[in-house]
Amino acid sequence: DPLGLRTGQVLAGGPISVSGNILAHEAAMLIANGTSGILDLTPAASSLYPAALTSLNGRPTVPVTIESNGGTITLTGQSFLHSAASLTARSGGASAIGGTLNISSSRFVPPNTTSTSADINLVVTQNGPILSSSNPETTGTTPLDENENPVSGLGRIAVDSFGQGGFDSLRLGGNVRFQGDVSISMPGTIRLATGGVIETTGILNLSAAHIHAGQNFLPPSLPGEITEYFSSNIPGIGTQPLSLLPTTGSGNISLNAKLIDLGTLSLQDIGNAAFNSPSGGIRGNGTLQAAANLAFTAGQIHPTTSSTFNIFSYGDSNISIAGGSARPLPFSAGGTLNIHAATISQNGTLRAPLGNINLGWNGSGTAPQNPVAGNLMAAPVTANLTLGTASVTSTSAIDPITGKPAILPYGISSDGNSWIDPSGFDITTTGPSDKDIKLSSQ
8 A cells, every 4th residue: 555555455366267068188277275464553562563664654563474265166067077187275384274175077968768866976096197198188079087087977087087186075965986995085074975875895984074075954844745865767657756775795985074964865886984073973863774784982962953863774783872972962853863773872962952863663563664775675683782881771861071951943933924943944834833943942
């Protein structure tokens, strides 16, 4: 400015969005880095700074390094996405955070061919390149993969192309197959398999502060309402509901985070799965289904408000639950937690404040229903159910930290037209009310 002071702002990295049928060569670079700059700022407590830093007009100023966040890179394949490009969105310094990477793709469906919403549409490998060096730089010929075969009609990307790109958060949309052993670590969030399917025959390790795997959480529904988790598109008939079974195999997955959110998710070709949040919690809404040994380690496991969180494991498999750090009562009410497998070992903390918890089924009476698998497979009968010495299985609304009753906001809002609950859902209802309803337990 006229006084010689450096003024203005330091901008974050901007957005880059590429969509269509995408073929990104190994030498291509997409860069959305943040940056840093020095601004002369007036401190809040100027007496702490020497007179040498006083500006020409007598106001004390201090040179301050401002660092900005990385931007967002979004790649959206129409019928295919094959990217070997270098992707980067670093922060401008230690006081800022890296950017966000969004990867998704539809898949090519030949005419008069049945497709389903459970079909894999994104393949993730650890190493690249995933394109042949003989691919031309111009269009007009069929692109080839690393094996000199025509590229398949879905999405493909290698972790090496973005793993060192400084990203804070990653979103892998749709149904994801991890090909070979894959390891991904993010400081912030990993949003995974929004379509509801994870498939792998290798070892998958994911680490982040927050991992959300599976379909989006659903708002509370009225009794009798039917939710379609998967569907098939049949030529000449149209869209029909699809029942989907999980499959076992050599796959081994491990999710490690401070908070793990699980929506509706089917594990395919997976024999072992671990969900680790020893200092945090696991929160569920929908159905996690597998034909695998499932291990949960968490401060607590609970459903979201007015929702059902099902965990089904089929075959000769077991579900083991271990505890972690003590956690306050979850901000949730009226949910249901169902856990079903041949063997269940509960030595952790399960909570559903003012709700329901169902562990196992002995084979008599009405069988538990898996809304994803439907009637394709009989519900697992629990032969062994162990409640360990460290287990807590609770529907109480007494906070375990303070020992006092918790007040859980849950009811009809003041306008009388919508439900408000701690999960942030807001859905139209017809119930009349002139005030909020708060439920508490003594």
